[in-house]
Amino acid sequence: MNESMLCTKTHEYVLEQDNKYEIGITDYAIEQLGDIVFIELPDVNSKFSKNEAFATIESVKAASEIYMPISGTVVEVNEEIVNSPELMNDENYENKWFIKITSDADQVEFADLLDYSDYLEEIK
Amino acid sequence: MTKQTFLHDKHVALGARMVDFAGWEMPVQYSSIIEEHKTVRESVGIFDVSHMGEVIVSGEDALPFLNKLVPQDITKLVNLKAVYCQLTNKKGGIIDDLIIYKLEDKKYLIIANASRIDDDLNWMVRNKCGFEVSIINESHNYSLLALQGPKACELLKSLGVENLPPFFHIKRAELFNINVWISRTGYTGEDGVEILIRNEFSEYLWDKLLDAGKQYGIKPIGLGARDTLRLEAALHLYGNDLDEETTPIEAGLSWSVSKDKTEEYNGKSVIEKQLREGITKKLIGFKMLDKSIARHGYDIYFEGTKIGSVTSGGVSPMRGDNIGMGYIKNLDKLAVGSTIQILIREKLHDAEIVKRPFVEKKNKNNI
Numbered sequence: 001m002n003e004s005m006l007c008t009k010t011h012e013y014v015l016e017q018d019n020k021y022e023i024g025i026t027d028y029a030i031e032q033l034g035d036i037v038f039i040e041l042p043d044v045n046s047k048f049s050k051n052e053a054f055a056t057i058e059s060v061k062a063a064s065e066i067y068m069p070i071s072g073t074v075v076e077v078n079e080e081i082v083n084s085p086e087l088m089n090d091e092n093y094e095n096k097w098f099i100k101i102t103s104d105a106d107q108v109e110f111a112d113l114l115d116y117s118d119y120l121e122e123i124k
Numbered sequence: 125m126t127k128q129t130f131l132h133d134k135h136v137a138l139g140a141r142m143v144d145f146a147g148w149e150m151p152v153q154y155s156s157i158i159e160e161h162k163t164v165r166e167s168v169g170i171f172d173v174s175h176m177g178e179v180i181v182s183g184e185d186a187l188p189f190l191n192k193l194v195p196q197d198i199t200k201l202v203n204l205k206a207v208y209c210q211l212t213n214k215k216g217g218i219i220d221d222l223i224i225y226k227l228e229d230k231k232y233l234i235i236a237n238a239s240r241i242d243d244d245l246n247w248m249v250r251n252k253c254g255f256e257v258s259i260i261n262e263s264h265n266y267s268l269l270a271l272q273g274p275k276a277c278e279l280l281k282s283l284g285v286e287n288l289p290p291f292f293h294i295k296r297a298e299l300f301n302i303n304v305w306i307s308r309t310g311y312t313g314e315d316g317v318e319i320l321i322r323n324e325f326s327e328y329l330w331d332k333l334l335d336a337g338k339q340y341g342i343k344p345i346g347l348g349a350r351d352t353l354r355l356e357a358a359l360h361l362y363g364n365d366l367d368e369e370t371t372p373i374e375a376g377l378s379w380s381v382s383k384d385k386t387e388e389y390n391g392k393s394v395i396e397k398q399l400r401e402g403i404t405k406k407l408i409g410f411k412m413l414d415k416s417i418a419r420h421g422y423d424i425y426f427e428g429t430k431i432g433s434v435t436s437g438g439v440s441p442m443r444g445d446n447i448g449m450g451y452i453k454n455l456d457k458l459a460v461g462s463t464i465q466i467l468i469r470e471k472l473h474d475a476e477i478v479k480r481p482f483v484e485k486k487n488k489n490n491i
Contacts, residue, residue: 034141034348035158037439038417040469056469058417060157060439061348089156 007119014069024097025066028123033059036088041077041098048072050109055098070109072101129174130267130326138344145347146239148175153346160349161441164312168273169345170333174326177241177263182231185255190224190232192251192389195372197382201226206292206309208380211244216371216391220244221362223309225294237362267326272316274486275340280317283336291487300332311350313357313485356440358409358449358480364420365435365449373398376407406454409480410464411447416473418448418466425465425472426458434466440482447482
């Protein structure tokens with residue numbers, strides 16, 4: 001996991017990269033879910049507000065909604081994990097991001113996000 | 125307060141994730157549900173199912189008493205044989221599904237669901253009037269371990285257990301110098317046994333079996349895989365697929381109802397009427413035609429109308445697709461091969477009605 005990412009208490013992360021934001025779920029969330037068997041991601045160009053459900057991830061046991069850490073417009077979707085959700089449980093696979101977005105989010109939207117080190121404290 | 129089995133510390137030491145299940149703190153998975161599932165289908169798994177209830181019914185009227193409670197004809201049950209049946213209410217609805225073992229004349233063992241044991245006991249006591257019978261809840265004295273999978277019996281034979289009981293039979297045996305009851309039953313669709321022991325021996329036996337099973341690739345199996353295994357085998361789960369508003373006929377369990385039973389039993393008039401005249405709702409099995417997963421509670425549609433709901437659904441690790449069971453209106457035009465729809469997150473997804481079980485059962489003809 002990248003040290004500069006920001007996390008939600010519901011285990012999503014956002015990472016700024018080249019004027020875009022990568023969004024996914026934390027390693028802790030992946031581990032807690034267990035065997036991941038289904039991922040549904042939104043279409044490119046969909047718009048979401050902060051805290052809105054944008055994706056669904058299902059483990060053998062249950063389905064979980066994934067929420068936007070900040071608002072934005074989807075510009076890229078990780079089709080690889082949609083086609084092969086089991087990659088999420090592969091320790092050697094690194095491309096576990098869900099979507100990339102452009103965002104005009106202001107500081108208010110970032111205010112409740114946790115630094116990675118604070119997030120690690122939170123889940124202890 | 126949640127209860128713990130005598131193996132609780134063993135599960136924690138093995139790295140299990142513990143969850144609350146029917147008031148018990150139980151292991152849901154040790155490694156991965158899918159890996160555990162495949163272990164049971166391919167070699168052998170060991171389960172702690174000590175949360176299950178054990179009730180001894182004995183006395184002069186034990187037989188007529190049990191015959192009043194279940195649609196199976198208990199008269200036909202011979203010593204050391206077991207039968208799957210349901211405790212029915214006056215409307216034929218299912219209070220619990222059980223296995224009844226005849227241990228000896230006038231003495232029967234009932235294995236009941238952990239979530240239902242209190243209701244079962246209340247119901248039995250309410251029906252006790254006029255019968256000379258004793259009903260003793262032994263659940264707190266006994267642990268139950270299941271060994272399931274194609275290598276389960278080989279493992280037991282390697283431990284000196286001669287002449288394993290045939291399918292749905294039970295016998296007394298000695299394992300590592302402990303007196304045990306070995307029953308050729310399970311909840312996975314695989315060959316295997318369930319071993320009933322007094323609590324004080326459960327940790328010792330668990331360790332011994334895990335150790336002796338190493339050469340067969342044994343793994344501890346949690347409730348997560350127990351659920352996916354029973355779903356592939358299309359075995360009902362009480363609370364999901366069975367409840368007090370559903371009869372054994374509607375649940376697709378008419379094979380476990382004696383058609384020629386002369387004795388009265390609770391719900392007999394309703395059940396016999398359904399056998400004569402048919403049912404208005406029925407249990408079906410289905411497979412999803414896309415990658416989506418049906419879950420308990422989702423609605424089932426046909427030609428734009430809601431016709432029922434999913435009671436169990438999930439992945440099938442062996443088939444590689446997603447499967448489920450549910451109740452639908454008993455419409456003539458719906459049969460195996462028909463396409464229905466499941467409503468998943470506000471979208472309809474196609475599913476096909478298929479035969480149950482979803483995988484071939486391997487436990488039927490084992491002697």
